[in-house]
Amino acid sequence: MDLVPFTPEERKKVIDDLAEKTHRYGLTVPGIIVAESIKPLSFIASQAVHFFSPFIDAMVGFGRTYRYGNLLEDRQNLEDFMLRLEFLAKEEDRVKRQKALAKKEERSH
Numbered sequence: 001m002d003l004v005p006f007t008p009e010e011r012k013k014v015i016d017d018l019a020e021k022t023h024r025y026g027l028t029v030p031g032i033i034v035a036e037s038i039k040p041l042s043f044i045a046s047q048a049v050h051f052f053s054p055f056i057d058a059m060v061g062f063g064r065t066y067r068y069g070n071l072l073e074d075r076q077n078l079e080d081f082m083l084r085l086e087f088l089a090k091e092e093d094r095v096k097r098q099k100a101l102a103k104k105e106e107r108s109h
Helices: 008-024 028-051 053-060 064-073 075-108
Strands: none
Touching: 008 028, 008 064, 008 075, 028 053, 028 064, 028 075, 053 064, 064 075
């Protein structure tokens, strides 16, 4: 059982991976809404994760819930998650605009 909190590098990787999966499934806006709405209750949510960890561990693997519960304790992690989602959405829009512009230029020549 791994009860060691995430290192800063692991924390960033977990948040980035979660944001990228959320964005890939087209859930950017719902992800931001959920993160924004639970931000005031993030500490309580983390304590609920710790309380229910014996049941959750049985489904997802032992020790993981402790570390993820610790992520929820700090509201900055939710803020970082939302910022990453916003960045991914803006980047996708930029790429789409570039492709549309290239296609438009190609047709004009």
